[in-house]
Amino acid sequence: MDEPEMRRDPVAGRWVVIAPGRAARPLELADAQPRCGPASVVVCPFCEGAERETPNEVYALRAPGSAPNGPGWQLRVGPNLYPAVRQEEPNPPTPFPGREGGAEVSSLAPPSLPGKGVGGLGSSAFSSLFLSAPAYGRAEVLIDCPAHIDDPTQLSDAQMGEVFRAYRERLTALASDTRLAHVAIFKNVGAEAGASIAHTHSQLIALPVVPELIRTELNGAADHFARTGRCVFCELVERELADGARVVAQTANFVAVTAHAPRFAYEMWVLPRGHEARYESITDGAARELAGLVKRVVRALDTVRHAPAYNWFLHTSPLHAGEPAHYHWHLEVMPRTARPAGLEWGHGFHIVTVAPERAASELRAALAG
Ligand SMILES: [Zn+2]
Ligand SMILES: [Zn+2]
């Protein structure tokens, strides 16, 4: 494929250009620039033995008999020392604009109702142009392991499995707070992808609103369901497996593909093969299986692109949205193979210089080798 081609993301509806002929965009982050770590610190606050550097844990896997907030843990979750949201209820309690009681209004409209947004706040909910509200929520840090490891693929399969199991445990725990609408779970690896501490960790930010990209996906998925009666992700998985060109790797229950319309070259999506609306329903065994697959495909990415910075993030149904038939959780792996500039930030339009089919074949070759 030499001529530029426009492609539409089947879920979010975003258009991108695949332009392999456009050799080396000026802002392409070259292979010769592997991810650099955040500036090193004298004492890593995430290492075993430095527990007093972080707030008290809310979840941990510990050796029997070890005391909370001391050594003896395998994985640890606690509040972020620099939270973007505040955990205290505003005093006096302030109702969130557009919410009745707890969760965001109309968090999921039935997909059969045409023209009705999903997760949208009806305009009648707002009487003011400049809305604001107290930033109530939860910000947590999940430290993957006690030893100072900066590359998640260096975790053992068992350790990575515990990370994916902990995502489920925290989602389930945070869902009990009806004031929260959504939990964003993500990992930043490398300074270019926003990591400020090198020690491998994930972040969870629970919000009183459904974030925009989730809302866009929910809307797109509801439209697809209204038109076809099918979950767009189930259909995508079926077609990708049948075609194979963008399949990077698969297991009994999961598949990793390069995105049809990526924002960055080598962008990958990892999806359950069967319909799963909520990540919370993942079993321990499936979490281990997912972890092994993610580890392999990220290692292949590191091989092919010489360890780029990347983010991975979990997209799952909002907390109090039930079990939507049209939405399907997935993990997106977003390598920083280019630096977003005016076109991307200002218009949400991306140019990608490696076709996803070529990216998938390179990743498969790395996995085989
Ligand atoms: Zn450390
Ligand atoms: Zn599905």
Ligand SMILES: [Zn+2]
């Ligand atoms: Zn997504």
